[in-house]
Amino acid sequence: MIRQAKPSDAAAVAACVCKAYIHYIERIGRQPGPMLDDYSQVIRDKQVHVVSRDGNVVGAIVLDITEEGFYLENVAVDPTSRRSGVGRALLEFAETEATRQGFDSIFLATHEKMFENRELYARIGYVQYDARVVNGFPRVFFRKALQPYCE
Numbered sequence: 001m002i003r004q005a006k007p008s009d010a011a012a013v014a015a016c017v018c019k020a021y022i023h024y025i026e027r028i029g030r031q032p033g034p035m036l037d038d039y040s041q042v043i044r045d046k047q048v049h050v051v052s053r054d055g056n057v058v059g060a061i062v063l064d065i066t067e068e069g070f071y072l073e074n075v076a077v078d079p080t081s082r083r084s085g086v087g088r089a090l091l092e093f094a095e096t097e098a099t100r101q102g103f104d105s106i107f108l109a110t111h112e113k114m115f116e117n118r119e120l121y122a123r124i125g126y127v128q129y130d131a132r133v134v135n136g137f138p139r140v141f142f143r144k145a146l147q148p149y150c151e
Contacts, residue, residue: 002093013057014037020079027114032111032137051081053081059077069105071107071108072107104146108142111137111139121142126144128141
């Protein structure tokens, strides 16, 4: 179900991200950061995975390793696939990858006005630990402690 993104997926990932985030433009007054990314570059530089259905990318996740740890940079689900388990599967995948790669926690950030995201992350065990402005976006940071990886 979840596979590593290929360079040829860049346009489909960008389209999925745009569909997932477009409704936030009015609320935050500009395009959210993930809508501005060059997904050809992101796929080259970071850990990007996708969910495809009937040949279409319906979910994407961007993971990265930073000075702060294992970063869940972006998770996007096409609105036509919401409430189908795609988002949950991607979030669980991110946590599994973090532990598999030797991390005991995972962190993420979301725009301060993306209230439903903040509520979701808190509900699934993420704890807010910081708020900062990043590239002009007021962001709220969350971290989740993870169980050790066992094969």
